[in-house]
Amino acid sequence: MELRNPLSKAQLDHLRPRPLVVEFDFNIVPSTVHLGKVLAGIIVSTCFVEIQDSFVGTVGVTVGDLSAQGRFQALSDNDPEHANQYGRDNNFSYSVDTDVYVFISGTATSGHARVILYLE
Secondary structure, eight states, rough: OOOOOSSSSHHHHHOOOOOOOEEGGGGOOOOEEEEEOOOOEEEEEEEEEEEEEEEEEEEEEEESSSSSSTSOGGGGGGOOTEEEEEEOOOOOOOOOOOEEEEEEEEEEEEEEEEEEEOOO
């Protein structure tokens, strides 16, 4: 006998959303990286930019959407030239499903980072 969940994947994700995570290296600087889609009504609680290997060069990292690129993490919230974990509390929710991005500017010859957007 096969057990089936009566809820769809989208409904399950809405009930217990998983964090959105993306990693990137110096070799894609500059670029825009799709982090994922935040469903309407889901709360974006915290955004972390983890600089795992310091970037050598001039790099800027923001996290947000197309209408507000620094909505979850602005340029002044992190320092890609220093390995560290930079967090910012947000407690923000969209009224419609919205794609979120990591916007990476500048140039670099080395470096590695991960961005985590926690959802509730």
